Amino acid sequence: MKKLKVGILGATGTVGQRMIQLLERHPWFEVSAVAASDNSAGKGIDCDFVLSGLPSSVAEETELQLAKSGVPVLSNASSHRMKADVPLLIPEINADHLDALELQKKRIGSRGFIVTNPNCSTIGLVFPLAALDRKFKVEAVHVVTMQALSGAGYPGVASLDIIDNVLPAIDMGGEDRKLETEPLKILGKWSDSRFVDSPMRISAMTHRVNVRDGHLEAVSVKLGSKASREQVESALRDFASPIDELKLPSAPRPVIQLESHIQRPQPRLDRDRGQGMAVVVGPVNPCAVLDYKFRLLSHNTIRGAAGAALLNAELMYRKGLIGS
Amino acid sequence: MKKLKVGILGATGTVGQRMIQLLERHPWFEVSAVAASDNSAGKGIDCDFVLSGLPSSVAEETELQLAKSGVPVLSNASSHRMKADVPLLIPEINADHLDALELQKKRIGSRGFIVTNPNCSTIGLVFPLAALDRKFKVEAVHVVTMQALSGAGYPGVASLDIIDNVLPAIDMGGEDRKLETEPLKILGKWSDSRFVDSPMRISAMTHRVNVRDGHLEAVSVKLGSKASREQVESALRDFASPIDELKLPSAPRPVIQLESHIQRPQPRLDRDRGQGMAVVVGPVNPCAVLDYKFRLLSHNTIRGAAGAALLNAELMYRKGLIGS
């Protein structure tokens, strides 16, 4: 089998480096070209599709030009995520959002297009929300994050800022806003040629802690219908995805891994589950304010960034949307 | 002026050491005796009152025996906090709870007694809750903590457990339960010879992070009456206490210090405010699930432990309840 050729944008950054690492020995894809993050990134790049780890500042224009020139772009940048015809894709959750591409291609006027993956703190959160929303409806979500240093890229957080410290309100609160809005699009519908947000309400408070990799999140949820603690845990444990049968190389099984010990998950112990692609959820307990509370952990540069973009590519390859 | 003689129990621990440090150059009190935390702790100790930093395992019996022998005990241990006639005292908030001592002395059959201060994570939380409850009533509270290593005592947390990591559910969830129950007693009333809890609902999730001192807490509140963001911040900023006029040596003024920068408070930058006795609260923002959200920080071994017990002693001295 001939492997698809992948171009990596932002190849020198934390996410770009992970992309290259994850493509070593990949069964379907191989890196054919890399570009750093300057303005000319990707110009004349020859490949079947692009994985972009560009910083948002340059991603918007560069990715759009690439798409216009006919290249499928799978991007980790935030620039296009909330656009009206750009899928914010998690294969296990909203594969049907790819239907938006038809419209997008028309707008761009090219067979190229842009598909994005969510922010690294969003992606862990969305899995349990999807599992619970499907069964019980989720009305409200309260989430407090303790996020790893690698989420800020390199050089990112100064050591003098984080030693013996915690830094609140990542990106001056910009991270909170992503976490409050991106899940609504992901858990919403593509219907009548537009995205309709989930009506769920989300309140987020983000923090940077002195951990290398792995975002930990403390979550409380209010459900739309009554459910016992056991039913909630079952819904998480039994979460199945339409893509399970596709056997995508980077898809962990199961994607939600439920831990029963109250002191788990922990970043260092649990971040590498499922080759960094699983979302580890701790035991569920009643919440005195909303209905239930639990913690979750996901590897922010794998499941939350490079691995997310790669899994998107795998899904699209299987569906014939790239490389054919 | 002759200084009161203070006995320190648990003098070799993290809290006991802080007590000794805070009593150096104290205008009213001086250390006259110290005891470690073995079974004989405090036996035959000669002093006007005792500050106890004993671990809970030995505190219950030792402190009771001391009180029975006529000694006022001001304890940081959790053993007696929730007892029906033991004040869980914060001078700025519930000085009237000292009325319970009359009943307690009768039960014990001595002029000695026990007064406790709250858990180190409770104490920071209770200040903004008291300020808001007074003005708007607080119906529900969601709190997620990021707590410092010194809160676990010494040797406490193993370095191998916390390096590149966060530890959830402190004390296997016991800390969460303290944080969900202690504020209800503190913010409740002493009425008809018993404590009546505040009807507030609290949901807590605790975490240990790689920080030496200073507990950071992310808080959301649901208020009983409508209030603008400005009114909420004013209630915090203008919080005044009946004890302000007593000019107690360890009382910071103001006790709640409001920060306007979204990335504050931070443990290392803000823990020493008011000589470690202030509670620093960050800017207030709307919460999409409850009404408002904010962060707070307090120094866990000063305001949250040794300084709390000392301030209790200062209040009781001024009121003639010790040393007279």
Next chain:
Amino acid sequence: MKKLKVGILGATGTVGQRMIQLLERHPWFEVSAVAASDNSAGKGIDCDFVLSGLPSSVAEETELQLAKSGVPVLSNASSHRMKADVPLLIPEINADHLDALELQKKRIGSRGFIVTNPNCSTIGLVFPLAALDRKFKVEAVHVVTMQALSGAGYPGVASLDIIDNVLPAIDMGGEDRKLETEPLKILGKWSDSRFVDSPMRISAMTHRVNVRDGHLEAVSVKLGSKASREQVESALRDFASPIDELKLPSAPRPVIQLESHIQRPQPRLDRDRGQGMAVVVGPVNPCAVLDYKFRLLSHNTIRGAAGAALLNAELMYRKGLIGS
């Protein structure tokens, strides 16, 4: 092929856990029994040989009893290392020291025996010393260590002691003394039924730093004969061992890995080289006081402890000294 049965002593400790991990999927050995570190450790254990990760306090007596009862003991404990007829073995360096076993067995009066591996900080140091001593003679060595937390076992170093800190003189200087004496035995000879120390002089200063795994050492050496910087680097790079041809499963090739970048080796980047069994040595530079200086890094719980004992077992199995 039937695998040899291995008993693990001190199985709950940091080193014991590593031993168990390294024996998963081992081609020759399998764990048949485990025992913790209390006094009865290993009593009646049924196995072909024992790997001991016991703390020194209990190792001396327990290991001796086991040997007397006929069991080969491969120990990581310091108790027997410096005994007159106990090999302090590093397969790549002093395999001939196993000749001492004949005498030891007579003393013990059993077919059982004890073979030890060096302290975790010694083992990394000895490789470059062996390489240089063989070619140029090493007259004097100055070594300053920056050692990882896992070297102190679990719970080991309190987080409050190491956060924002470095701890000098590990084990109150006991570690310095091991580092100054153990290499002399290892690099010495077994001759006329006794060990004759190498005449090399070693000065050591040890430190604990806030790193999970990987001991970094800054080394200066005075050589017995003139050598250029290139010759010194060649001696390190080309270090070959008589056991290379035995193809032992845990033996890395090459065992000394020379790095050319001045800012390497680094604990987090280099500790897992050769599955944690390699010793990474940085570039060699002239020393203004002795002759040359360089840094080295080795994984303290693999090459420096569990893996060291296991490699000893592999060598002895190949030589027919165990399991036959």
Next chain:
Amino acid sequence: MKKLKVGILGATGTVGQRMIQLLERHPWFEVSAVAASDNSAGKGIDCDFVLSGLPSSVAEETELQLAKSGVPVLSNASSHRMKADVPLLIPEINADHLDALELQKKRIGSRGFIVTNPNCSTIGLVFPLAALDRKFKVEAVHVVTMQALSGAGYPGVASLDIIDNVLPAIDMGGEDRKLETEPLKILGKWSDSRFVDSPMRISAMTHRVNVRDGHLEAVSVKLGSKASREQVESALRDFASPIDELKLPSAPRPVIQLESHIQRPQPRLDRDRGQGMAVVVGPVNPCAVLDYKFRLLSHNTIRGAAGAALLNAELMYRKGLIGS
């Protein structure tokens, strides 16, 4: 008394910030102007003298222009330290090097001039060397450093580089070279209108560790004459300086503080001794390679930078070299 007006260059950096902090409530000096580190730094600054915390990249030219315009410049930058007529000053050690200023002023053609203080890792080392050199002559020095993050300025070291890690060869080895050369000038003589280096040989290996403030150094020395361990400790303990009688506000007494516990000094416990201006030296022990070994600690941004420049200013004020 009218206070001298001080201009601060590089005022936004780690060192500049410390300078400003140390000048709050200074009895002789007050900050009159501050400038950041761009090209125009200090242009038209109106003050009695300048403290410069400029980065080396801009310091050379900016400081020279200031001196030419008649302003005394006390600089922490490395640019001018090794110049033939620029004092590399430590008041307690080589106050007589100020004699070089006469020549320097002639060269510059101005009443302005430049005086420098040493690199932050040099300054701690030079104190015990001065004490021992004076009594016994020091022939050779071997030093391995474990340096704090603040020594790299802000943002300086990326948190992703230092978490769970140690970084060797600071500044690609440039720091090692400063440590090997600066003490020779400091401990040398100003004689016949030129600096004559001390003949001492120094070998240095530097490392960055995960500590906020406080450089720890492991030192071995070879002495020119025989001395007992007690004599060496006495020489350190009794180190007296000609400036002791000047009672300079920032001068600690004693400047060398000898610790007797083998596990001291430690960065977090000892860096603030003498308001961060003392050099803490641990117990002296025999060295198997050179003669004696010990550890030292100094606060790198106070004694090692901002406080060093300030103390230089205090000495020069007392001597009538500035402000008159």
